Amino acid sequence: MSSINYQNIINKLGNIKIIIDSEQVKKLSQDYYYFSPILLNKLADKKADLIVQPSNEEEVLKVAQICVNHKIPLTVRGAGTGNYGQCIPLHGGIVLDMTEMRQIHWIKNGSACVQAGVKMATVERATRKEGWELRMIPSTYKIATIGGFFGGGSGGIGSINYGQLRDRGNLHRVKVVTLEDEPRILELKGDETNQINHAYGTNGIITELEIPLAPAYNWLDVIVTFPHFMNAAQFAQHLADSDGIIKRLISVHASPIPEYFIALKNYLSKGESCALLTVSENSINSLSELVKEYQGKITYQEDLEKKNSLNLIEFTWNHTTFHARNIDPNITYLQTFFFTLEKVEQMYKTFGDEVMIHLEFMRLGGKAIPAGLQLVRYTNEERLNEIIQYHEQNGAFIANPHTYILEDGGRKHIEPEQLKFKKMVDPYGLMNQGKMKAWTENS
Numbered sequence: 435m436s437s438i439n440y441q442n443i444i445n446k447l448g449n450i451k452i453i454i455d456s457e458q459v460k461k462l463s464q465d466y467y468y469f470s471p472i473l474l475n476k477l478a479d480k481k482a483d484l485i486v487q488p489s490n491e492e493e494v495l496k497v498a499q500i501c502v503n504h505k506i507p508l509t510v511r512g513a514g515t516g517n518y519g520q521c522i523p524l525h526g527g528i529v530l531d532m533t534e535m536r537q538i539h540w541i542k543n544g545s546a547c548v549q550a551g552v553k554m555a556t557v558e559r560a561t562r563k564e565g566w567e568l569r570m571i572p573s574t575y576k577i578a579t580i581g582g583f584f585g586g587g588s589g590g591i592g593s594i595n596y597g598q599l600r601d602r603g604n605l606h607r608v609k610v611v612t613l614e615d616e617p618r619i620l621e622l623k624g625d626e627t628n629q630i631n632h633a634y635g636t637n638g639i640i641t642e643l644e645i646p647l648a649p650a651y652n653w654l655d656v657i658v659t660f661p662h663f664m665n666a667a668q669f670a671q672h673l674a675d676s677d678g679i680i681k682r683l684i685s686v687h688a689s690p691i692p693e694y695f696i697a698l699k700n701y702l703s704k705g706e707s708c709a710l711l712t713v714s715e716n717s718i719n720s721l722s723e724l725v726k727e728y729q730g731k732i733t734y735q736e737d738l739e740k741k742n743s744l745n746l747i748e749f750t751w752n753h754t755t756f757h758a759r760n761i762d763p764n765i766t767y768l769q770t771f772f773f774t775l776e777k778v779e780q781m782y783k784t785f786g787d788e789v790m791i792h793l794e795f796m797r798l799g800g801k802a803i804p805a806g807l808q809l810v811r812y813t814n815e816e817r818l819n820e821i822i823q824y825h826e827q828n829g830a831f832i833a834n835p836h837t838y839i840l841e842d843g844g845r846k847h848i849e850p851e852q853l854k855f856k857k858m859v860d861p862y863g864l865m866n867q868g869k870m871k872a873w874t875e876n877s
């Protein structure tokens with residue numbers, strides 16, 4: 435039972451917006467953790483004591499000071515679309531909802547400076563007017579915040595060109611509020627931003643980001659179907675390696691996954707696999723030639739900006755899992771770096787329909803590689819772990835989405851620099867308690 439008197443805290447917060455309604459507090463204490471049956475069991479009952487919604491940096495500093503003075507756990511939240519219980523408070527306290535901080539300060543020379551709580555779709559709409567777009571967006575871009583993406587995401591649409599969020603050059607500068615005895619605002623530049631990039635909000639409250647942009651294209655959404663999955667995968671690798679064809683998304687789905695895409699059913703055939711693509715308008719003829727080489731068939735092609743566009747983005751990355759679970763809630767997923775198509779084929783043959791292959795192509799270390807967000811027909815935890823182990827023993831790297839511990843997910847190791855930084859900015863270990871193993875084991 436918490437000894438903190440929250441009425442006293444509410445009084446101290448003064449005019450800063452708060453939410454105390456129990457149902458809303460519960461809603462704003464959760465994310466999409468339930469895609470994992472393992473996390474569902476562990477996190478369903480977790481809840482904050484209070485939601486606080488700051489509108490500017492002064493208010494963030496004030497909340498930080500109150501949390502330090504009263505040793506209140508603080509969990510930062512963007513839109514709460516994270517998948518691993520990243521913004522679920524394990525020990526109650528304050529959830530700091532950043533969505534009121536949504537200003538776009540400037541867009542110039544291929545960069546933008548924005549507040550952390552702005553939605554990525556809003557930023558992209560603004561930058562496109564200037565001829566630029568975001569280098570990468572998650573499939574949740576319509577609601578997810580830019581601070582939440584850098585705090586908890588990894589990559590997405592655009593990763594085929596720019597790699598992952600943590601790759602050098604993908605974040606120029608951030609402002610971060612600390613939870614020291616006297617909270618202050620730090621500015622981190624270049625490599626220094628690694629301390630907060632994909633740190634699950636354990637290392638300071640990001641209030642502002644300066645991000646590099648990409649030249650904007652007129653994008654077309656394209657669906658290509660293939661009778662055989664490996665043809666689809668080989669086509670996708672060839673497209674990923676074709677430097678002359680401008681693309682933003684290469685997403686491949688082995689049959690029967692396309693059957694979960696109800697809204698796309700007019701363009702898909704039972705038993706076939708498909709590729710969902712975003713390519714530039716002026717690359718469509720070259721794409722058609724490549725499609726022919728692999729016996730594929732273009733069944734849909736539409737300008738992404740058209741009003742009734744199907745917006746294929748929202749069927750890719752983890753939206754694929756979302757659609758599949760709408761039909762079969764027993765389905766869960768894995769996140770895998772296959773590195774080669776040989777590895778993909780091996781797993782395809784080994785697991786068949788139990789682990790349905792969904793690939794997203796991205797650049798890694800200068801090469802285009804297939805990464806997987808496979809759909810798993812879940813039976814029990816033991817079997818899930820067996821599947822993970824088989825992948826890892828056979829050279830496919832799993833970023834485990836069934837844990838809320840930072841280092842047990844994608845990283846696999848404790849980063850001494852990040853721990854050192856945490857000791858400075860959060861000396862009382864108040865931020866997103868229980869998520870950073872390095873802190874738990876060293877404090």
Ligand SMILES: Cc1cc2nc3c(=O)[nH]c(=O)nc-3n(C[C@H](O)[C@H](O)[C@H](O)COP(=O)(O)OP(=O)(O)OC[C@H]3O[C@@H](n4cnc5c(N)ncnc54)[C@H](O)[C@@H]3O)c2cc1C
Binds near residue numbers: 572
């Ligand atoms: C259907 C679906 C599809 C998805 N597709 C993708 C995808 O394509 N690519 C991808 O990378 N992810 C994907 N995700 C995960 C998630 O949507 C993204 O990572 C998203 O960008 C998170 O943004 P958010 O605002 O919802 O962050 P939240 O979920 O609110 O927060 C994520 C993490 O960042 C921290 N955080 C949030 N704001 C701040 C801040 N201002 N300062 C410090 N820490 C902060 C939180 O504490 C938390 O640990 C998907 C999830 C779902 C459910």
